[in-house]
Amino acid sequence: MRSACCSLRSSALVCVLFFTVCRVHAQGFVIDDAVAATARDLMDRAQSDNAAYEIVASLTTEVGPRLAGTESEARARQWAVQKLRAVGFANVREEAFQVPLWERGEERARILTPFPQPLTISALGGSAGTGSAGVRGEVVAFASIAALKKAPPGSLAGKIVFIDEVMARSRDGSGYAVAVGKRRLAAYEAARAGASAALIRSVGTSSHRFAHTGQMRRVTEAGEAGVPTAALSAPDADQLQRALSYDGPVEVEVVITPRQLPPVPSGNIVAEIVGRELPEEIVLLGAHLDSWDLGTGAVDDAAGVGIIVAAAKLLLDSLEQPPRRTVRIVLFGAEEVGLVGARAYAERHAASLGQHIVATESDFGAGDIWRFDTRFADAALPAGDAIGRVLAPLGIERGGNRASGGPDMKYLREAGVPVVGLLQDGSDYFDLHHTPDDTLDKIGENALDQNVAAYAAFVYLAAELDVDFR
Ligand SMILES: [Zn+2]
16 A cells, blocks of 8 residues: 555655655555645644743743632633733633632641651641641551551541552553552541541652642541541651651651631633634643642643643644634643542533544643553544654654543543543653642753644644544
């Protein structure tokens, strides 16, 4: 097929130029020559474009930390509306919803006996407080959340639970899904066993002395509240473990004073490039605007905001006419505190989810993309493979067909919207994740350009090609 296709061309040079197209044809899906060439042109332009970094610098400097529901998250929405209008997107708007507001208070801990010294902690998002007097108790260590689940009800009365489960480092971040269980459930498993507070080894891979915060489940299905719960930095978890290795009890004090407040406004920010032929058909690019309060949320997820906005901007600046379908950017609010913006989007747009052709989110830092995953109907897989071949020169391999699409894609995916994952190298992502160390200096000036190239090519192809991914 390849040689037959190429024989139509008059010269070997042209044959080489159209190699990708010929291969696509050979495998059952033809990407039009001009379309493939435009995708490659977008990829080239992205390599010399610094727009994504400039967006990340602007958001992290002009807004800084932007915890869901706070005044600073509201300023991030204003920033986004202004920025997206200035770039020239259409239909820039806020879609408001309500979110419970959790505010961090004072937080400190120390070993009382046998080796008195301070410990570095950070309260988990949604945690109850200890009151300013704090709680004191003997530490009981568990190797995992599974081990704590086996503790009989009431057996830990007056004790402070310590879950010392280590998270594995990996390129695809798969260690997170396992490790996050202890963060989500420690508070109420500890409460069920009668403990008065819980400490967990941070869900993270760093050895620096920062604790990693993150959302915990606030109440059980039965509506039961958990105990005050905080993360220890990795070196402090090591220290506590060593203290426990001596004979005799280890007693600690934990003081955290967060407050859970009534719901307040949050919102998603939406912007579009309106499709020239099928404006009602949506190709959705997401990222989340909120961050944890400790750092400036540069890798989580200003990087994603920069990547998708710069990719869509590149289409706007480079194409002579808009693609056939609408490209919709969604900057989700309140992701960190439980995908509140994602749920609000899926509910508000329930009637049009059938016209969401494909969706994806950038929310895994600033590393290069190395794999292209899909979640398409079998019939659409040749088209997915063809798109994958266009992306291949960026060093991106074709992955499987079980993409999650990213955290904010959960409800769209569950509603049957096809999703893709442009998987970034996340080997060091969890060194910074949810810590005070998540700041702009961790991102190199041109580090995001490969991501922009991949997103720009993908979104253009998905919006231009006549493919139903369902
Ligand atoms: Zn994130």
